[in-house]
Structures are given as C-alpha cells and as structure tokens.
Amino acid sequence: MRDEATRASQPGDATGETDEKQPPHCFYVMAEMPCPYLPGRWERKVIAELPVRRSRQLYDSLILGGFRRSHRYVYRPACSDCEACVPVRVAADRFIEKPWQRRVMRRNTDLIIAQRPAVATDEQYRLFKAYLRDRHDDGEMSGMSFADYRAMIEETNIDTGVVEFRVPDGTLVAACLVDWVQDGVSAVYSFFAPDEAQRSLGSLMILELIRQVRERGRSHVYLGYWIAESSKMKYKTRFEPLEGIKDGYWSDLTF
Numbered sequence: 001m002r003d004e005a006t007r008a009s010q011p012g013d014a015t016g017e018t019d020e021k022q023p024p025h026c027f028y029v030m031a032e033m034p035c036p037y038l039p040g041r042w043e044r045k046v047i048a049e050l051p052v053r054r055s056r057q058l059y060d061s062l063i064l065g066g067f068r069r070s071h072r073y074v075y076r077p078a079c080s081d082c083e084a085c086v087p088v089r090v091a092a093d094r095f096i097e098k099p100w101q102r103r104v105m106r107r108n109t110d111l112i113i114a115q116r117p118a119v120a121t122d123e124q125y126r127l128f129k130a131y132l133r134d135r136h137d138d139g140e141m142s143g144m145s146f147a148d149y150r151a152m153i154e155e156t157n158i159d160t161g162v163v164e165f166r167v168p169d170g171t172l173v174a175a176c177l178v179d180w181v182q183d184g185v186s187a188v189y190s191f192f193a194p195d196e197a198q199r200s201l202g203s204l205m206i207l208e209l210i211r212q213v214r215e216r217g218r219s220h221v222y223l224g225y226w227i228a229e230s231s232k233m234k235y236k237t238r239f240e241p242l243e244g245i246k247d248g249y250w251s252d253l254t255f
Contacts (some may be wrong), residue, residue: 003108009255011229025051025058027080036140037230038084046078055157062180066245068224069179069188073157077225088253091241092184092210093219101207103199109164111173113208118160123172127191134194142192152189153177160188161210174201176209184213184220206239 025119027048035041050059050072059067059074066087067074077085097105114252127145132142153162158179165174172190178185188208209221226236226244236242236254244253 010227013036025146028231031042032080035079035082037227037232038082041082041084042079043077043082044079044200045075047073047075049073050157051143052157056159056181059158063181063186063222064183064250069156069158069186072157084227086227086244086246088223088226088236088242088244088254089184089250090206090210090221090223092213092221092241095210095214095239097207101203104203105207106203106205108165108199108204110128110168111204112168112170114166116155118156119178120146120153120163122146124153124164125149125251127172127175127193130194131191158184163205163212165192165205165208173199174205176205178209181222182218184218184222185202185209186222187224201239202235230231 008152025048027046030045030047032044035043048062050069057095059069061086062074065076067076068087079085089093106169128144128149132144136142142254153160156179159181160177160179163176163178166172173196174190177188179188187206190202190205192205206221206223213219213221221239223236223239226233226242242253243250246253
C-alpha cells in the first residue's frame, strides 16, 4: 500500500525549467561492467554532469528520481536485465526510535559531533584508509590516494559537508560525507574507526542524520541503494519507515 507516495522524477523532467534559454540537460548510458554487489551479473549506469548553474535545483529533483552524486556527476542504475538496486530513504518525519537505537545513542553521549565544510584533511584520510583496510580491503576504493580522497570530498557543486564524530580527547572516530537537499540529506559515504565496534558508529551516524534532518524541519535521509540479496546492505532495513522507489513512486518497504 502506498503511503503518501511521491512520484519519482524522471530524467526528462528533472530540471523543472520552462525558460527556453536553458539548454537541455544531457544524460549518458555507460558501458556494462561486472556488478560489484551481485556476482555473475552486470551493471550499467545512466550519468549526467551537474552544471555550475542550477546544480542544487537539478539535484533536488534528480534525487527524487533515485539518482546519487559522485564528484560533479549524478548517476542511477540502468541495468538491462536487473532491477535489484532500490533507491531508499528513511522517513525521518515518521521515524520512531527503537530500544536498540536508544541504547546506541546512550553509549555515545560523550562524542563531540560537528558539521565541517567539504574540505579533506589528513586526519580524515587516515581514518578512511583504516576503515577500508578493515571492511573493504578488496574493493575498488582500497587504492585511493589522498588526491583521490580530496576529489571525493571537495569536487561538488551543491551544499556538501562532512559530519565529524570525536571522542573527548579530540580523536576523530567517524565521519560522514553528506549532501543537503531540499527535503533532507543524502549520506554520500561514511567511515569509522574499526577498533570502536562497541559504539555501533555506522548506526549512530544514521541516527544523527535523522536528528539533524528533523531539527531543520526536513523529512528524509537518503541512504543510496538497497539490494535485498546483499548482506552488506541489510543494515538499512533496520531504520524504519524505509521508503523505496517502486513502479515510479516512493512508498514504504516491508521486510
């Protein structure tokens, strides 16, 4: 059953522009590559470059259609024979904390949380590399240099920032790259200290984004794509209500 479902934007109506002086925005379909999530399958993406002008307005619309941002580009799966990737977002305006989520927040009341500009630092990069070595040592991001990391953080045309989490002595233990959009926030990439597992920092970051979204009077926390067959993405289903795009509409997912 659709619960106040919103029609997802399509590439053709992404800008909402009626000014004939605005050039049409171009979308490109990439060549197929092996899927990084489902062995034996192939992925294909449709991408577009965010223009310098109107980038925020364009992305506000595209994220409603299931697009994500990487650097100055937006992308969405367009696989020829697979629809496993479901864009998902937490309905922060309807979110009710569960007991385990309250316990996570109580365990971390000592942390200092701060919003930072989208500027890469050596300290962030060291934590980022430690996280990759522990969690994604065989992934395509494992070989990223500081220059690569800086590009990931700083190449943006929209309202991007980094939420940092520090212990009382000032040590950085978690960080989340975020894009603020009209109806909420998009979690672009997050990482945390592998030796702080007892804190459940991955869950804490999502809970903190939900809190910030509600504080700003917005409604959603975008978590990227969810694949039912991927165990690495199961954590997203623990934050309800979780909405996904089905048949062109955002509606509540059931598990």
